[in-house]
């Protein structure tokens with residue numbers, strides 16, 4: 001394929017724009033994965049959105065190896081890894097106490113991982129028929145889970161567009177996604193073959209066919225992050241007996257967005273810190289020292305309301321799941337200690 005003109009908008013600060021030279025593009029542009037995914041398809045989102053921070057998605061597991069000359073620098077730069085990536089995970093159950101037993105600070109704890117089935121194209125490139133097949137395979141596996149993970153599925157396929165916001169509020173649907181995902185092809189045929197599985201106690205959830213085939217989520221309204229993690233580790237272990245997840249020996253679990261590979265895990269708490277809120281520099285330093293990411297109350301790029309921050313792990317690749325939870329627990333304890341002291 002020969003494309004003339006700039007590959008990305010001039011104002012783009014995307015990592016893909018930084019590393020994808022014209023010569024590299026020309027060399028890789030003719031390649032096609034077994035599912036038919038190409039580099040021009042991978043960079044569509046970055047081309048259409050001048051404010052992309054990454055600007056590239058994988059259409060399948062093979063994308064990470066066939067186009068590794070562009071994925072590798074994006075991955076090492078985003079995940080701040082020096083040298084070659086050598087990821088090794090560890091999902092051992094942990095034994096740590098509640099981080100906030102009196103419930104003075106932590107509102108809720110949440111852990112999520114992203115997974116894709118190895119045998120199918122990822123959401124940016126999947127066909128309608130394969131998406132349906134993925135939904136069925138995942139549901140068949142979920143049906144085998146024992147209590148307390150047993151639950152029910154809320155298919156979104158038959159929802160009318162006007163019903164979706166209400167279902168989202170009730171936790172039975174997820175929104176169609178953002179313009180980055182739309183440009184990447186992730187929202188094609190929405191809401192067909194999408195849905196949310198929830199356990200009866202609502203502490204375990206699986207989003208099917210959103211940005212990845214599976215987003216597996218555990219949460220509860222307490223500071224017991226380790227209990228939440230252990231529940232997720234148990235569910236993942238069981239699902240892994242029935243489903244083959246896309247993974248790479250050095251990169252860990254593979255997902256549509258290169259920011260979400262490795263452990264593909266984001267663990268965190270919603271925590272009320274009114275005193276630290278007034279000391280943003282102190283809070284930033286604590287976050288930096290403990291590898292924490294601070295987000296607004298409703299997630300990325302949102303405002304902080306009621307002094308409630310979303311605090312989670314920054315590192316996801318090149319560090320084990322167990323280590324992430326241990327470091328995060330340590331960091332959150334340090335924040336609570338400082339808040340009490342102020």
Ligand code: CIR
Pocket residue numbers: 014045051052053054055056180181211257259260
């Ligand atoms: C970007 O390039 O800015 C978007 N594709 C989003 C990157 C962050 N990844 C994500 O939310 N999964």
